[in-house]
Amino acid sequence: MFKKILIANRGEIACRVAATAHRLGIKTVAVYSDADANAKHVAACDESVHLGPAPAKESYLRGDRIIEAALATGAQAIHPGYGFLSENEDFADACAKAGLVFIGPPASAIRAMGSKSAAKSLMEKAKVPLVPGYHGDDQDPDFLQEQADRIGYPVLLKASAGGGGKGMRIVDKSADFKAALASCKREAISSFGDDKVLVEKYLTRPRHIEIQVFADTQGNCVYLFERDCSVQRRHQKVLEEAPAPGMTQERRRAMGEAAVAAAKAVGYVGAGTVEFIANQDGSFYFMEMNTRLQVEHPVTEMITGLDLVEWQLRVAAGEPLPLRQEELAIHGHAIEARVYAENPEKGFLPSIGTLKHLRTPQAAAFETGHAEQDEAAAVRIDSGVREGDAISPFYDPMIAKLIVWGKDREQALARMAQALSEYQIVGLATNIAFLKRVVESPAFAQANLDTGLIERHQDALFPRVQPAAxxxxxxxxxxxxxxxxxxxANDPWGSTNGWRMxxxxxxxxxxxxxxxxxxxxxxxxxxxxxxxxxxxxxxxxxxxxxxxxxxxxxxxxxxxxxxxxxxxxxxxxxxxxxxxxxxxDPLAHAGEAEAEGGRLTAPMPGKIVAMLVDKGSKVDKGAPLLIMEAMKMEHTIAAPANGTVEDFLYAVGDQVAEGAQLLVFQAA
Structure with missing residues (x-):
């Protein structure tokens, strides 16, 4: 086993890896940017190395600096976490050339699964079911539209090198295809440096079910059952659970064996997730393989009693898988909620700010073994922040992952609702109240699941604000x-006891x-x-x-x-x-609020990526005017009323601060 590892990540996953390493007696090295100098993950590790400025491309994406840090500190291996360099085959190769173990799959497997189109070709050869679509290299817009017309609408545009919901668009009709394609390609090139897309048939009311696989260097490969990740917004997961409600043993076996076949087809080693899109009738199709540990891995840990990070470390050190397929079993039910700094009522717009008040439900640190042996371990929180820490615009705005376990789904649902009731955050907007509404909604409670659940129940999940009681x-x-x-108390002239003669x-x-x-x-x-x-x-x-x-x-x-x-x-x-x-406060100075008039301002720090109208254009209310990119997402600035765009104050490519006036708009 390794004596020291470097964790090439930040936030909750860096803290998560450090916790397992500490339990196993392995020393850890943290890396950090200027924005994370006092971060929780730095304090969680034995040593730390500064990488560079806050932007990820100048710090956490600098593989050369990370490798230098590992060599300088005597680390034997690098754990990439998820995101950043976790699925970068060049970084995996560079680690090997430097004599460092990359705690993840071989670069060849990352390369094979990194391109969604190439991966689908491999899966077709391995007889893994595929969704009808076009996964080729021809990226001519007219040709892609022809393919979409042939497949039949609705279709899904997806960045070939993408992940995490970035670079994805649903197109309902041919007339909307070109605009959606342009937006998808912009986001893909910005997020992944590659604007290649694939076109797939978009299934109505599909479920998103993924299989956790694990393989070692000796040819063994197992599946650790499934997770249902159907509840999503903007193609990003909101709630995850294991096992998938309504899953039969026959279907579980079929999906598990298909996932193992997919892993073996690329010579996989380590932890990986094979994602499937499933119809309500039980049929399923391969979507992609994530060649890393997933954000939602805790629900698998809770129902199996296993530490998947420990498995990663053991496999990377050359050990065989700790268990065989027949030794694996499901115990109870687990649900994970992603607590984000975002405003669901404003299109899930990310929020930045300081956690001025943070009170969490009572939770226990994760330990291997089953939760039913200790009811206190039924609630778990994986987080990379503490009270007083800031959520910055530089990274993903996730505050924590709240995970609960129950002997069955009903008990897990009750525990999740209770835990969300006890979660308190002041200082920025969060999705906690929204998560509670989803968990308590009849559709989720009855496991009437599909990826359109949130959109289908908008009225119930986004109710009108009620007056304070x-x-x-x-x-x-x-x-x-x-x-x-x-x-x-010490000022009799300022007494507020209300006494009057x-x-x-x-x-x-x-x-x-x-x-x-x-x-x-x-x-x-x-x-x-x-x-x-x-x-x-x-x-x-x-x-x-x-x-x-x-x-x-x-x-x-x-x-x-x-x-x-x-x-x-x-x-x-x-x-x-x-x-x-x-x-x-009547005693405080009450300045007059500045009339906004024709101002349209940036909702948060970001970059202008597209102007959708010309200066002087007359537009209708709701017409898209420009597109900003902020915190890995595109945000469209729309006309607040019928009127005229008199002037743009920034150009494409310009960085803007939160609250900056973007354009001058004159209402009709």
């Missing part, structure tokens, strides 16, 4: 009143959120307050306050919650919900 407003008010009381003090606290404004009238009494909002009113007593946690009584009923103040916003966590209430 009196208990939520009372908690915010109690927090504010308590802080005023503490501030005035001839009457009761009344004041109005102005709160607001996206659903409206809430003037809360507070009347002071000797032993508490009366709070009234609209027609709802109640006596309120502050029972206790410990940090941000409050207990109040409203008309004798106990109300518990957590209130975190961030500037003039009160974040109230109550009964699994999160309300962000802005507070209008």
């Amino acid at each position: 009196l208990p939520v407003l009372a908690l915010a008010a109690a927090s504010l009143l308590a802080s005023e009381g503490r501030a005035a 001839n009457g009761v003090l009344k004041r109005t606290l102005e709160f607001a959120d996206d659903a409206g404004s809430y003037p809360v009238v507070v009347s002071y009494h000797q032993d508490g307050w009366t709070v009234q909002q609209g027609t709802a009113a109640a006596t309120m007593i502050l029972v206790s306050q410990k940090g941000n946690d409050l207990v109040v009584k409203l008309d004798g009923q106990t109300v518990r919650g957590t209130v975190v103040r961030d500037g003039e916003t009160f974040h109230v966590f109550h009964e699994g919900g999160h309300a962000a209430l802005s507070y209008n």
Whole structure:
């Protein structure tokens, strides 16, 4: 076994690899960029080496610097994690030439599966089922459109060198093909340096089911069952679970054997995932093979009791697979939710900022063995950030992976809903509330799964914002009143106990959120307050306050919650919900808001990649005006109303800051 390894990655996967290495007594070396100098993964390793500036292409994608760091620190092997250089055959070759073990498959296997079109040709020879499509080299737009017309719409355009949902477009009709192709190629060249695409028949209501495979250097290969990753947005996974609901033993065996055949066809070694698209009738087709450990590998670990990173290390060190196929078994059910810094209500726009408040559900560190042996291990959190850390625009905005185990799917669902209710984050937008709505939705609960689940249930998953209830407003008010009381404790002239010689003090606290404004009238009494909002009113007593946690009584009923103040916003966590209430402080300076007029601004830092109209163009409301690329995604800036584009303030290729005015627009 290795004595020291370098982890060529960051965030939660670097922390995950370091944890297993530490358990096995293997020393670890972290690498980091300027943005990650104080990151959690650096603290998790025994040594660390600086790579360069924040942009990945100047740090985590610099294979030469990573190899230099490994040699300088005496590391014997490099674990690439996932993303970055994990599926880069040139980097794998370079490691071998430098005398370092690449903890992953041979470069030849990465090369064979790296091109989706070439991989499909190999799979066809190996008799692995394929989706009808065109996977050839002819990239002429007219020819590709002819192929799409022949296959029949809808079709899926997919970057041949792609992954992670990047460079993918669904085209519903021939008239939309050319525009979708151009957008797909732009994203592909930006993300992968290769704009080659393939065209496939897009299946309606398909499920995304993948098989975890593992192979050693002695010719052994097994499958560690399946994961259902059907719940997706923007072709990226949101929830993953294992085993796949409704999977029969016969179908599991057929898919597992097809995955093993795919791995053997390329001489695979190590951990890999063979992804299939499956029809509701049980038929399935090969999509691609990811030649690395997957983001969702924890659900496989939870149902098998195995440490897949340990398997990776043992196989890379030349050891045989620890278990044979007949020794593998499924225990219970596991679900993983990806907690992201993003705003689902705004098209899942990534969010950046500092984790000013972070409280997670009670979880146990992952250990090999089955979760049913220790109920405390039924909740697991894999994360690369801590409270006070920042989510930057340079990398993927994932905050953590929340994984739960249950003796069956019903118990796992209940645990996931409870864990999401206990997850608290302040400082940036997150998808936690959205995840909870998905988990509790009838479609997901009944395992009525397919890749269009989110789009099909838009109304239920994106409900209209409801007005804040009196208990939520009372908690915010109690927090504010308590802080005023503490501030005035040593200042009798600033006392806020409300005592008056001839009457009761009344004041109005102005709160607001996206659903409206809430003037809360507070009347002071000797032993508490009366709070009234609209027609709802109640006596309120502050029972206790410990940090941000409050207990109040409203008309004798106990109300518990957590209130975190961030500037003039009160974040109230109550009964699994999160309300962000802005507070209008009458004593604070209230400057007039700048009228935006014809301004259209960048939603986050990024790069202008395309102008879709000309200066002076008259456009209708909703018309796409320009395209930005930010945090690995394309974002279209659309016209807010009918009007005229008077001027563009940036050119294609320009970098822009968050909030920068992009163009001048005059509404009609």
